[in-house]
Amino acid sequence: MLSLLGFATILIFLVLIMTKKLSVITALVITPLVFGLLAGFNPKELGEFAITGIKQVAPTGILLMFAVLYFATMLDAGLFDPVVAAIIKSVKGDPLKVIVGTAILTMIVHLDGDGTATFMIVLSAFLPIYKQLKINRLVLSGIVALSVGPMHLVPWSGTSARAISTLKSDAVHIFNPNIPAIIGGVLWVLFVAYVFGKKERKRLGIIDFQYNHKENLTEEQSLLRRPKLLWFNALLTIFLIIVLMKGWIPAPVLFVLASMVALLINYPKLAEQQKVLKNHGTNIFMVSSMIFAAGIFSGILTGSKMIEEMANTLVALIPSNHANLLPTLTAITSLPASILFTPDAYYFGVVPILSQTATQFGIDPLEIGRAALLGQMTVGFPISPLTASTFLLVGLAEVDLGEHQRFIFRWAWGTTIVMTIGALLTGSIHL
Template identity: 50%
Template sequence: MLAILGYLMVVVFMFLIMTKRLTALIALMLIPALFAIVGGFTNELGEMALTGIKELAPTGVMLMFAILYFGIMIDAGLFDPVVGKILQVVKGDPLKITVGTAVLVLIISLDGDGTTTYMITISAMLPLYKRVGMNPLILASIAVLGNAVMNITPWAGAMARVVSALHVEMSDVFVPLIPAMAGGILWVIFTAYVFGLRERKRLGVIDLENLDSELIAYAEQAATVEQTGYKRPKLLWVNFGLTVLLMTGLIMGIMPLQVLFMLGFAIAIMINYPNIDLQKERISAHAGNVLAVASLVFAAGIFTGILSGTKMVAAMANSLVSIIPDALGPYFPVITAIVSLPFTFFMSNDAYYFGILPILAEAASTYGVDSLDIARASLMGPAVHLLSPLVASTYLLVGMSKVDFGEFQRFAFPWAIGTSVIMILVSIAVGAISL
């Protein structure tokens, strides 16, 4: 009975958020509470929900301050020289332009926000693509692939959901996946290289010696925040050094991620905006992003707390295990990695990571598979996921690139599959996903 109730809860949850009848935030709180009451767990409802919230509190804190940190770095202009330099170097060579686009996307995607990545990349590069006559589908595809690879950083949405859903340590999931991310980065650059060779063969190298300086200036300006008064070019190397130290500390695990980002943000905002009123203004400017992410994490605590507390997830996992041949049990991580591609395409991140992933992890545990293996395996599908019509930021990408959504999907899909395959193979090779 618990298994049926659990499956029904997941189906209702997925249906409501995929049909946009409820937002993920509201559904994560109301749907599990409703089903807990139906299942006769009214008296334990509050305790189970609070337990889930407490378990996810550290993740929520980390994400809040990670968003604020990278928001300050963007405001201060840390990434602006990269944009300008790429535009100067690539000139009229389609090959240099595509590879330059890939480098730009990978750097900008460090903030973990697809919307920011697309806005900066497309604004900076589209004028150049138009001037040279290159296919804008290439620009959109490189942008989505690069952003997908960087979507497994600790402060990105997919990683946050995995950690929230399975209650595992962020560093334990992320650090073993660094080689897979490196493989994905190389694949994105290779893809950009192939695209560039094709365009160079089709168009040749365009002489842009007489390219209007206004074009470059426009692209550079469009790629940055409009309020130039917030820029801190004299602090560029200070901000770069601080970011490198932060990333080093994250990888080495010298202290909890939450503390690292809290201290990093405090130092960054004091260095760049010592005026208290300006600090308040910059924090307020990023408050919307912070609230959206943090509220989702805490709402997920209610969902996962109830799912676990009622034992629904255990019952669902047992029912799932019963239909999987025993011979395939040890390969559950690889199976999870493969099925993450279609799952994350046909359903939202919230539906998959909060609804399906806990079931897979519980089922895998019966075969002695660690939940960390399942956590890492579930992160192999972002490239395919970002081509889904369920992803809001993809509509922004398509709109800014001025391409048809269907054409974009057909054009990028084989390369997205390639990205996931490369990351899965590298993960298996280094032992991040057990085989």
């Protein structure tokens, strides 16, 4: 019963947001509450589940709130103006080059395995270019989402760390066998970027223009630019990224401190600070509020045991005489599983059951871990409503979550399928 209600919760939630019957934040809160009541839990119990979920996402919510403020401040101050101008000049107004360049830069930036930082850096640099060239912003969010997928298999990403710890293994046995599959995924993403680029070039043509930031700024934006502080802002941002990657300071605290320093140095006058906060307050609220709403969603599904029962149901559906297909089935379904399961629920709940089942049938349990990583919260995390960074991606790209999912889902699943084929051909997983 709980399993059925769990799947119904996910299905109704997806239908509501993709048909735009409810806003994402409303659907995230209302849907699990309704099905939680139908499951027989009283309001007090549901409230406890919800507050547990909120507590779990609170650090992420704080991180994203102040990270958005920091990079918004850097945008207002003009930190990325030279980067944007250089890219515009190099691509010469060609949408194809812009889109392929977006994919390449995203992959490079995402070598650190941090989706949040990647989205903030890449979208801050490229969004003005897409607006200037009138390229569909769904292409921006879609290509960035695709590009982080294969790179998110790096062993220091949170997703890979979960798989490695669950299977009590190491990067040598989990990551290394998947390298050929990752390369295949990278090539697929570049191919998709080329396809999107050709379509946008056909639609828009190659725009011949000289990009001049001063001519494209409003009066208010010009007043907020701080060209004399360019080097300070650049060094501060580089230092912030280094500290973030090294983990010297907890990320939420780091961005709180960095955003305050950035505001104080760039805009020492209170009126200027208030103007920056007012300009970006709506975006900050939308991102942070969705994070806490997502915490309620996952908290109720986890606390009510719906997720646990859904996992057991999925395992029971696998016929014993086809157990040899378990790694392949895990790989193929790993991308859609990102819509159903949080990484914790999947890697700490589903993967142990699948790997134990594999062991009973004489299959190397590590194949389950490698297969799961080909999609579940790697390729899948930038389209999943269960991860905070998805909301940051669509928020910064200024697109709707449902539209983003419809636009890029089949291409993302294509990434997983290509990597699955690569894994089968190179022996990372077996039929």
